[in-house]
Amino acid sequence: MSANDTLQQAARWLALISSGEATPGQRQDYEQWAREHPREAAAIGQLTGQLQGLQAPGLGQLSSRQLAAVVDAADSRRRFLRAAGSGLSLALLGVLAGPQVLRALQPGEHWRTGTAERGHWRLADGSQLTLDACSSVRSPAVRCLELEQGQISLSIAAGELFKLDTAHGTLLAHQARLVMRREPEASRVSLLEGSANLLVRGQQHSLSAGQRAHFDANGLQSIDTGSSADEAWTRGLLRVENQPLEQVIGALQDYRLGVIQLDPRLAPRRVSGIYPLDDTDRSLALLSDSLGLRLQFFSRYWVRISPT
Structure with missing residues (x-):
């Protein structure tokens, strides 16, 4: 399910719970959904207690069926914004798009971020990972990550050799801080602290702090000097x-x-x-x-x- 679909579901549940007309069966369905979508449920819980302070004229006069119909309409977000007032919709989107707390990422898990969403995780070995918007990673084992899409910032905790894969090559380091981006045709890594080795098409290349490497399926394309712009997105x-x-x-x-x-x-x-x-x-x-x-x-x- 896409991030946009999840946002639409969250908006629908927020409308239903806020109306005060949810049936016991609907509340059970919501509790099941909340267990599967804890971040969105937390946002709903945060906002339902604040609705009295929002300027949302007309919200109190809409029944749960009307609210659900508004949110489920073809142009759902725009119509919901008109019917319930901009405060409710924008507040929900703002909470969902805001910074995430640091969470544990266990081996075997697969994590992704949606539009306008950055994610922060702590790996089992103590390393810290930040995903840019529209990015995804997989953790096949301890001290091993695969960047499948988008961009990450990774602070590798000291320890055994850490392996970071993309479709175009592999970065190896014992302790380092870096930013890596994967595009469909190429990848780029900026080493901010520490040292690392980059393995591309069977050839190993050494990287030191401050260097940036560009590589693709054909091999290493260049090594140049990195820029502070490389990690600005984390802020x-x-x-x-x-x-x-x-x-x-x-x-x-x-x-x-x-x-x-x-x-x-x-x-x-x-x-x-x-x-x-x-x-x-x-x-x-x-x-x-x-x-x-x-x-x-x-x-x-x-x-x-x-x-x-």
Whole structure:
């Protein structure tokens, strides 16, 4: 199930529980769902106690059936926002998209993050892992991770050799701090602290703190000097230095529900700056001001970027 589907389910349960009209059977169904989705259930529990303070005119007059119909409608989030007031919907989304507490990740588990979501985990050996939005990892064994999609920050606790795999190569280290990103065609690792070895197509390459390596299925492509921009996303910032606008919009898309439609003529425009990942409206406005772009918002979930 996608993060968007889970968000829609959470919104539906929030509407039902808040209405005060849930039947005993519905409450049992909710308790089962809550056990399977503890983070979303915690957000619902946090918000249901705050509804009296939200400016949500009309919410109290809607029955549970009406609320469910609103949330289940084809354009569910927009209609729910109109019917119940912006406070309730945005509060739920804000809680779900906020920072996560550090949780244990056990060998054999598989974890992923959705749109506008960063995840924080403690591994069984004491290492600490942060997933960027729209990322996934698998932990086949102790001191072993596989990055399947997206980007991670990893602080490897001292100990036996730690193995970090992508489809394009393997990083080996006893103790280090790093950021790794996997794209469909290539991977990139920035070593922030410590030392490591990178194994690509049977060839081993040594990396030291401050170095960044680019590699793909054909082997090691380059080793250069890393940048503080490589880990800015862990602080909720997108820091870019002379990057194509297409890449910048791609990074913002991971933090925005819906579609950002970029005019192909603008794709190669070069961009430098710092943009907030957790406020994509502001980031788009900053890009528009600095590059002279035209933003057209057809809804909260569809924005078109074109030349002025």
